[in-house]
Amino acid sequence: MRVAYYSPQPPERSGIADYSALLLPALAERIDVDVVRRRSRRRRRADVSLYHIGNDPEAHGWIVEALRRRPGIVVLHDFVLHHLVAGMTLGRGDGGGYLDAMQREAGPVGRMLAHGVIDELLPPLWEDRANDYPLAGEVLASSSGLIVHSRYVERLVRDSGYRGPVWRIPHPAWPPPAEIAPAGLPEGRTIIGCYGHLNPAKRLPQLLEAYALLRRRVPEALLLLVGSLSPGLELDPVYDRLGLRAGEDVIRLDYVDEARLWALLSACEVCVNLRYPTMGETSGIVVRALSLGRPLVASDVGWFAELPDEAAVKVPVGEGEVPAIADALELLVRDHELRTRMADAARSLAQGEHRLDRVAEAYVAALEEAAGGAVVRAAVLGEVARAAEETGLSANGDALSDVAERLREVGPGR
Amino acid sequence: MRIAVCAPQVPFVRGGAEIVSERLVDELRQREHELELVTLPFKWYPGERVLTQAFLWRLLDLEEADGAPIDLVIATKFPSYVVRHPNKIVWLLHQFRQAYELDGTELGQFDESPEGRALRRSVHRLDKLALGEARKLFATSANVADRLERSTGLEAEVLPHPPQELPYRCDEYGDFILSVGRIDRAKRVELLIDALDADASLRCVVAGDGPERDRLEQLARERGLNGRATFAGRVSKQELADLYARCLAVYYAPVDEDFGMVPYEAFLAEKPVVTTTDAGGPLEVVGDRKTGLVCEPTATAVAQAFVWLRDHPNQTREWGRAGQRAAEQLTWDAAIDRLLA
Numbered sequence: 238m239r240v241a242y243y244s245p246q247p248p249e250r251s252g253i254a255d256y257s258a259l260l261l262p263a264l265a266e267r268i269d270v271d272v273v274r275r276r277s278r279r280r281r282r283a284d285v286s287l288y289h290i291g292n293d294p295e296a297h298g299w300i301v302e303a304l305r306r307r308p309g310i311v312v313l314h315d316f317v318l319h320h321l322v323a324g325m326t327l328g329r330g331d332g333g334g335y336l337d338a339m340q341r342e343a344g345p346v347g348r349m350l351a352h353g354v355i356d357e358l359l360p361p362l363w364e365d366r367a368n369d370y371p372l373a374g375e376v377l378a379s380s381s382g383l384i385v386h387s388r389y390v391e392r393l394v395r396d397s398g399y400r401g402p403v404w405r406i407p408h409p410a411w412p413p414p415a416e417i418a419p420a421g422l423p424e425g426r427t428i429i430g431c432y433g434h435l436n437p438a439k440r441l442p443q444l445l446e447a448y449a450l451l452r453r454r455v456p457e458a459l460l461l462l463v464g465s466l467s468p469g470l471e472l473d474p475v476y477d478r479l480g481l482r483a484g485e486d487v488i489r490l491d492y493v494d495e496a497r498l499w500a501l502l503s504a505c506e507v508c509v510n511l512r513y514p515t516m517g518e519t520s521g522i523v524v525r526a527l528s529l530g531r532p533l534v535a536s537d538v539g540w541f542a543e544l545p546d547e548a549a550v551k552v553p554v555g556e557g558e559v560p561a562i563a564d565a566l567e568l569l570v571r572d573h574e575l576r577t578r579m580a581d582a583a584r585s586l587a588q589g590e591h592r593l594d595r596v597a598e599a600y601v602a603a604l605e606e607a608a609g610g611a612v613v614r615a616a617v618l619g620e621v622a623r624a625a626e627e628t629g630l631s632a633n634g635d636a637l638s639d640v641a642e643r644l645r646e647v648g649p650g651r
Numbered sequence: 652m653r654i655a656v657c658a659p660q661v662p663f664v665r666g667g668a669e670i671v672s673e674r675l676v677d678e679l680r681q682r683e684h685e686l687e688l689v690t691l692p693f694k695w696y697p698g699e700r701v702l703t704q705a706f707l708w709r710l711l712d713l714e715e716a717d718g719a720p721i722d723l724v725i726a727t728k729f730p731s732y733v734v735r736h737p738n739k740i741v742w743l744l745h746q747f748r749q750a751y752e753l754d755g756t757e758l759g760q761f762d763e764s765p766e767g768r769a770l771r772r773s774v775h776r777l778d779k780l781a782l783g784e785a786r787k788l789f790a791t792s793a794n795v796a797d798r799l800e801r802s803t804g805l806e807a808e809v810l811p812h813p814p815q816e817l818p819y820r821c822d823e824y825g826d827f828i829l830s831v832g833r834i835d836r837a838k839r840v841e842l843l844i845d846a847l848d849a850d851a852s853l854r855c856v857v858a859g860d861g862p863e864r865d866r867l868e869q870l871a872r873e874r875g876l877n878g879r880a881t882f883a884g885r886v887s888k889q890e891l892a893d894l895y896a897r898c899l900a901v902y903y904a905p906v907d908e909d910f911g912m913v914p915y916e917a918f919l920a921e922k923p924v925v926t927t928t929d930a931g932g933p934l935e936v937v938g939d940r941k942t943g944l945v946c947e948p949t950a951t952a953v954a955q956a957f958v959w960l961r962d963h964p965n966q967t968r969e970w971g972r973a974g975q976r977a978a979e980q981l982t983w984d985a986a987i988d989r990l991l992a
Contacts, residue, residue: 238768284765602772609769616699616766621706643709647702647733647777 239269240604241281243303244289244312245296246272250492252433252521253291253314260409263597268604275299284608290376291315292516294324301325304379310607311380316393316517318376319367327355342370368514373397382607384600387540390517402610404603408519410528410591413499420504422488426459427570430505430531432498432522436467440511440536440558442475445487447562449479452486454563455570462489463501502526506576507569508533511562513554515539527587530580534565547582618644652722652991653685655713657731659693659704666833667912668744670815672727675742678983689713693730698761698770701747705730705777725990726785729774733781740990741785743795743807745909750774751802752907758837779803789990792910792932810989813981814915817888821921822896824967827854827881828957829898829922831891831913834861838905841867842927845950846902846957847876853957854879855902858886858894895920900960900967904948907931915981918942918974923967925956940966942974 242264244257264270271281276299286309288300301321304311315321326334332355339347339362347370353359362370377383377394382402385391391405422428429448435441441462448460460481466472472489481487493501502508508526510533519540526533527548535541537551544551550569552561569576589595621644630637656679658672672688680686691708695701708730713721714737724739726732729747732739749760750771761767782788782805790796790807799807832838840857844867847853857867857880864882871880886894895901901917901924910932914924924943926933939945944959946952960967 238763238765602775605765605768606772606776607769609765609767610773612766613699613702613769613773617702617706620699620703640710644706646780647706647709647773 238285238605238608239271239283240264241283241286241309242270242272243287243300244272245300246274249296251291251293251296253289253296255495255521256314256408257289259411259593260597260600263409263593264600267597267601273303285309285604287312287604288380289314290318290321291518292318292320294321294328297321298325301376304376308379308381310382310384310604311376312384313373313376313380313390313394314386314518316373316390317367317371317514318516319363319370319372322372322375323361323363338372338375339370341374342372367516371397382603382610384603385517386519387517387543389515389539389543393517402603402606404599404606406596406599406603407590408521408524409593409596410524410587411521412593413503413525413528414496417503418496418500420500422461422501422504423459425457427455427457428459428461428505429507429509429566429570430461430463430502431509431511432463432502433510433520434467435462435464435470437470438512438514438516440513440554441470441472443558444509444511444562445472445475445479445481446559447566448487449481450560450563451566451570452481454567458566458570460487461501461505462487463493463498464490465492499525499529502529502531505531507531507566509562509566510535510541511552512536512541513538515541524587524591527583527591530584532569532576532579532583534562534569545582545586548579548586549583653687653716653719654679654723654725655687655689655716655721655736657689657708657713657724657726657734659708659728659731660690661694662692664833668728670912671744671812674815674983675725675727675812678987682987687716689731689734691731695747695749695760698767701730701750701770702773702777705733705781708733709735711735723991729778732785733777735784739785740787740789741782741807742789742791742810742812742990743782743799744791744812745795746778746798746802747774748909751798753837756906758906775802779805787990793935794907794932795909808989810986811910811981812912813983813986814912814919814978815888817892817895817916817919819892819916819919820896821971824899824922824964824971825897826961827856827898828900828902828925829894829917830855830857830859830902831894831916832859832903832905832911834859834864834867836863836906837908838863839948841870842904842948842950842953843902844871844874844876844880846953847871847879848874849950850954850958851879853954854881856881856883856894856898858883858891860885892920895922898922900925900943900957900971902953902957903933903937904930904953905933908933911936914943914974915978918971918978921968921971921975923960923970923974925953925960927953936977938973940970942970942977 245251245254247254247258288304289312290297291314322338336348336351339351377399384404384406386408451458508531510523515538533549535549537553550565656676676686676688724736726741728744732741753759761771788807789810793809796807796809830843834840868882901922903913903924904927908931914933914936917924924937926937927948929948937943944956946956
């Protein structure tokens with residue numbers, strides 16, 4: 238089987254590029270994969286096309302355009318695609334496209350809201366109302382099947398009315414490097430690490446506030462923030478308000494390469510990954526932390542809520558969030574045995590359902606079903622339909638609804 | 652209890668699976684349950700027929716019959732376990748092996764076309780659904796349970812089925828090797844013919860019928876084995892018991908077999924079994940140099956194994972009797988206690 242594979246690729250700084258760099262060699266061992274590059278115009282001869290789509294218009298706009306030309310299987314890395322759609326319309330001076338997208342999503346009200354945004358009467362919807370208007374409709378409509386990573390996104394796509402096949406496949410796990418360099422962080426400190434691009438959804442004010450509470454109880458704690466900072470996100474005023482000293486109580490490092498990331502992840506006692514709102518995404522950082530056996534504190538939302546309790550302490554978002562984060566951190570920092578148990582559970586999760594070869598097998602299964610599924614469905618349904626007609630079952634009768642349900646269960650009816 | 656035992660049936664073909672289903676029905680009836688064997692013809696080709704046949708099982712309503720509830724459904728093999736029932740137990744004899752470990756081999760069914768691959772995957776997904784619904788899952792051997800776990804992630808308890816009832820006895824350790832079972836490619840009777848070709852002192856009787864019989868008879872003639880390889884066809888229970896009673900030992904070396912009743916039948920006649928390192932389920936039953944010999948799947952190795960047994964009558968008898976003691980542990984009482992627990 239030959240698959241045309243559309244995804245951002247390294248050296249692009251994108252979690253999905255890293256994901257593809259991990260997955261592709263394992264897929265290529267099993268099937269014939271033709272990796273399509275940005276701006277490639279060559280017409281692909283493939284049994285099926287696979288499109289990795291996330292919320293970043295720069296990384297994924299060209300992939301959506303390819304999907305429009307040729308429907309295929311979409312790996313839906315985010316369910317909320319408002320930012321992507323806004324970037325592909327307003328970002329290219331296509332106000333009409335944005336109006337149409339919002340109208341498809343929410344009817345006349347959606348169109349009016351979009352007018353409000355274009356005329357700068359309303360703040361951009363993608364900043365704080367993207368979850369209300371995910372704008373995934375066009376991508377879903379062009380998808381002949383979806384690969385998702387969580388039950389959460391599976392439910393969202395079904396709730397949105399998507400009727401095509403959906404395969405839930407876990408995010409693949411990176412095996413930890415054989416050798417990890419020393420992190421070079423201060424000795425004798427209990428390091429709590431937060432990694433990845435630092436944007437408002439990472440709940441940094443809440444994390445810093447909780448950390449300030451923890452510091453009073455665990456003075457040797459040290460918060461490590463690793464990742465590029467979102468424009469407009471100022472941390473110094475928060476440090477000042479909470480009495481935290483940059484470089485002493487909190488160390489912040491900008492984007493680091495993969496080897497350094499593993500070193501820094503390996504140096505922490507506890508990894509924190511807070512999130513709200515969620516776009517339905519997974520976290521490559523969390524998956525790396527699982528591989529390393531690092532206990533996690535995560536927000537109780539979306540994919541993160543589906544992490545097993547044995548490997549992650551989940552904290553609520555909103556009311557009670559700050560003390561819950563502080564309590565979770567203190568519990569993990571103080572209880573060595575608990576950390577050991579959670580580390581074992583994390584590793585076994587990474588080596589189990591997230592194991593790369595298992596994930597690659599699941600991808601191949603989905604792609605094989607997708608590539609030949611239509612022909613199989615036509616053959617089976619044709620035979621059943623003939624039998625139904627000869628038996629006198631009418632297409633509108635109740636009896637056929639039971640037949641259809643049983644067919645759906647057996648497979649070809651979906 | 653009102654129990655429906657569900658098993659597919661390939662018209663005009665009868666093998667171990669049919670024997671097990673019928674015996675299960677009889678044994679349950681003897682224990683005062685009300686029993687029915689529910690069966691549908693199974694045809695697995697052309698490819699999509701696999702799904703339409705599974706769909707027929709899915710359409711059945713076995714929750715009640717004639718106004719009274721059916722308390723339990725026991726299904727045995729693909730596609731009968733696709734049947735719906737709130738109290739479904741599966742005693743798995745095997746999945747549709749062409750979609751799993753036989754795929755890509757000469758015994759496979761689905762080609763490399765997108766349609767062939769999609770059909771195979773449809774069978775996998777259907778297995779996960781249908782077997783995942785079962786209240787309890789048993790597998791007839793560790794080999795079948797392992798395959799199930801690898802392919803679906805589902806765990807099954809290993810519950811071997813007892814061998815068929817025959818007037819087993821041992822009259823002698825005679826001068827022929829016995830092969831019992833359906834003669835198809837998977838049973839690998841050809842290897843026994845090759846072994847006879849490799850050693851002119853060996854004789855065999857092949858009991859059973861199947862699609863490979865004509866070809867193998869022709870092969871035996873071409874190799875000049877006339878008189879040394881006898882194809883007895885389908886034999887009666889009495890004739891089979893006689894063959895077991897008189898043979899030197901039994902050959903049973905299918906390719907990665909699920910379980911296979913033949914070794915236990917041989918043991919009940921106090922006969923050791925020769926099998927091969929790649930035979931799968933039989934390796935759980937035949938202990939090398941304890942109840943038989945396990946050799947490489949080559950004609951020379953198989954021939955040498957039988958020559959060794961012929962030349963060492965004391966060990967042959969001793970291993971046959973050790974097998975008999977093991978086979979006698981396998982009773983329907985124990986099996987049914989676990990099934991209905």
